[in-house]
Amino acid sequence: MRFVIIGAGRVGLRTARVLRDEGHDVTLVERDERKIGRAREQEFTVVEGDGSHEDVLEEAGIAEADAIGALTGDLNTNFAACMIANHNGARTIMRIDEDYREDIYRKYADAVDEIVYPERLGAIGAKNALLGGDIHAIADIAQNLQLVELTATEESPMRGYSLSEVELPASATMIAFGKAEGSLMIPDEDESLELGDRVVVLADFDVLADVRQLIVGDASRAAPAGGV
Known part of the structure; x- marks a missing residue:
């Protein structure tokens, strides 16, 4: 399967490693130079840019992706990326922090396929959501x-x-x-x-x-x- 991960921070990079280890095709999107360098050192394909921009996601191959994992710490970036992915027919997984109010959670939860809390579940939880599987x-x-x-x-x-x-x-x-x-x-x-x-x-x-x-x-x- 093909996945696009927005954010090459701790959660995004670890999720990408888990998916790659299971034989999947993963492309990361990141704008921070340090994080880009770290991901490329681990031999990941990284598209440099803002994951909330459609042209960046197109370069990352969103049209062919089975799912997108918007795993940055910025809720607005994550939501925008998911909306673009939705128009391209990809499954949408969005990271949200636990300290958001219930009404905010429900607003975003209704618009994407699944919400993940990396602070609680770690990278394996994000991977599970992307695969939509039975673990x-x-x-x-x-x-x-x-x-x-x-x-x-x-x-x-x-x-x-x-x-x-x-x-x-x-x-x-x-x-x-x-x-x-x-x-x-x-x-x-x-x-x-x-x-x-x-x-x-x-x-x-x-x-x-x-x-x-x-x-x-x-x-x-x-x-x-x-x-x-």
Whole structure:
């Protein structure tokens, strides 16, 4: 899939790394020279300019993008970028800070596909929103440790297996399990993982992609939309 990320700060750059590590095509838009240099050192394609300007987003490839992540600390820039992306048919994800009033949140939430709070969810939450997938960040436990909830899909290689047969990476632990229509409970190793079932995993950031592949499955890796 193709993504345009507005803002190469801490959240934007980390989100871009997560997406790239999963095989997606990412272009960053940034106007700060220092941040541009840091992103290019990590071999990202960066378009220099203001992400609220249509010509800048066109240069970044917004017409071919599956989604845009407006992840700067400037709400007006984020909103303008999302409105331009919306006209181009891209999924729109907008960062908003937690200290905004509820009425402001609702105003913006109605105009974009999804709102993210990076202070609460970190980069993995922003990535989840961009993909619109079946993995959701619950909390950042530590700098490299995430608590996530995953939903099994038809592509899950573990669908039909018992929980005792689901071998997660060494730095990942299943802490809760829920059937599609049930509540989350302590995992029972005799339960089987079926379509729509939910699994809560505590995992090191570096193995989240592997955990996702096991529980959710990821057909996009084999045939990315739009090419990579």
